[in-house]
Amino acid sequence: MEKPRSSVVEQLRPLFRPRTVAVVGASRKPEKIGYQVVRNLMEGGFPRDRIFPINPYADEILGLKAYPSVKDVPEEVDLAVICVPARIVFDVVRDCGEKGVKAIAMITAGFGEVGNVEEERRLVELVRSYGMRLLGPNIVGVCDTVNRMNASFCQALPPPGDIAFITQSGALGIALVGWTIMERIGLSDLVSVGNKADVDDADLLEFFAHDPHTRAIALYIEGVKNGRRFFETARRVSKQKPIVALKAGRSERGAAAAASHTGALAGADRIYDAAFQQSGIIRAYTIDQLFDWCIALASQPPPRKRPVVIVTNGGGAGVMATDACADYGLALEDPPDDLKNVFRQYMPPFGSTRNPIDLTGMARRDEYYGAVLTALQHSWVGAVIVLYCHTAITTPREVADAILDAIRQAKVDKPVTVSFIGGAEADEASDYLRQNRVPCYPTPERAVAAMGALYRRAEYLGLLRD
Structure with a gap:
């Protein structure tokens, strides 16, 4: 039986504003994602004594004490960043649940995006049985400039600002971090949503609607899994804060490409156009427009x-x-x-x-x-x-x-x-x-x-x- 769930804002706060972060799958090898996430957390400015590398074969990683399991961490863990092979993900999630971890950001891939839909369904069921929330799987991580948290394999944090950027494309998200630095575009958060198995666009809109550090929301989307819920949420949120969306996959071949690499239904572009208008989402057609318009909407009446x-x-x-x-x-x-x-x-x-x-x-x-x-x-x-x-x-x-x-x-x-x-x-x-x-x-x-x-x-x- 699932544990009772609090409001979306309360559920997602440990994901974006955690006090402690465990990196499950932390590594001593620089080429590994688990090494990069620990390094990026440290270099981004997150407190060193709040970072807990998890690796059963290491005593320390990058000067931080490592623990065999998340259950061995002597303090409460708000967020677990998981970057282990898919075959052991279920064991790791159980450990997180037994530890009382509040949220999981899962970098690990190999689920719905490659056809393992049933495995992904079981994963979500397990996560929810412990009352946790799951971002992913198949994400590049989470960047929170408010608390200087770079829980991702993006090499640097974006400049601090008041635009929350939610992206369905991990690779594009990584590339745009460098671009925001070069263009001096400030973000409150950068979120890679991956497969959206649990936490989805609607949840994120709800969270950022109530986030005092966010004045505008930028979306890069290729498709949505629950269109009715997403657009109903957007209609409510857009009354409070502006939302600008760059919807890719406008052409027939573009839509097919989007469906093949995200596993989400792209849908007819004209349907999205109408839904955007009805829900108050302002549609952009280029990356420049997406951020240009968010900058204006965040700063001007x-x-x-x-x-x-x-x-x-x-x-x-x-x-x-x-x-x-x-x-x-x-x-x-x-x-x-x-x-x-x-x-x-x-x-x-x-x-x-x-x-x-x-x-x-x-x-x-x-x-x-x-x-x-x-x-x-x-x-x-x-x-x-x-x-x-x-x-x-x-x-x-x-x-x-x-x-x-x-x-x-x-x-x-x-x-x-x-x-x-x-x-x-x-x-x-x-x-x-x-x-x-x-x-x-x-x-x-x-x-x-x-x-x-x-x-x-x-x-x-x-x-x-x-």
Whole structure:
């Protein structure tokens, strides 16, 4: 008989915020996953005295005392990371259950993904009989930047942040850790779901909906096992926090490839499209979009009015942004006359107040500050997109400071996205803006697309007023 189960949030807390971690299958051989997980836990910053390597043939691993069995650990174990051969998994799970382990992250493969469906069913039955939760099998592990826990074979933790990333592809998850470091994209957690034999996407959405460290949820999915439960959960969670999903397998061959390596039903893409819309999930089509949009959704309020104002110092950048507004359904209209009259104060006679507001290449810090502040404070404006092309007239950092000062001075709840176009200086200023919770992108189109995601969320929440 199964032990009674607490709420999903309580059940999964030991998985993502454990006080102690046992690595079952820890190894002294650097090429083994069991060695890499112990090393990564230590190098990631998880307390050394909270890590317990389990190996019956070793006294110590990487300077830590090793134990023959998880049952021999002298303290309570919140999380067991299992990386032993599949043939002994059942014995290890029984040991974990008898020890009182609360959650299992199972890296071991060889179950449902290779056709051993009955073995996987029995595994879940055994796990649940002890009141534990199982993530996996067939995962790369779990990364929690809140507690500096890298219980995976990803070599480094992602930068800390407020986006939870749930991925059905372990290899993609590993690759994207390096990418998030390079792009300076902060995550609260990275979760590889593997076969989703027990803990699934719906459980994870529920957990991160209540996680104070997470402001947006990014999903990479190829298919779901219980579509009704997943989309019902998503509909509820998306009212609290934004969810962006990159659904792969859109083509017929892509769907077949997804089914072959995950074992989950990929399904007709148009069905997913409709379900995403009904449940409030914002669908991305590229990795850039997935994270660009989460960054904006995690840091900016949803708009309340439709008119968008673009402020730029480059006509070409403004034209590209205008086309992108049409692509993403953003309302780009000429401002009312009173607003145009104020904008004229911040540009030479050959500037434009038609929207985009072209301050021209002569714009300095004060012109940017005045134009952005004017747009934010006017009641007609719903959102502002700021574009800056690096010129010799003013530095990217000066413009970044002008934008931040205008946002602080305006004291309004309106979203702002930014694009800085240029080289190393522009990139540094972009990073400075992101550190101050203003999403900044290297191209106008990406800044517009991120604003489009904010408007899609506002529409779903019913916030827009004409």
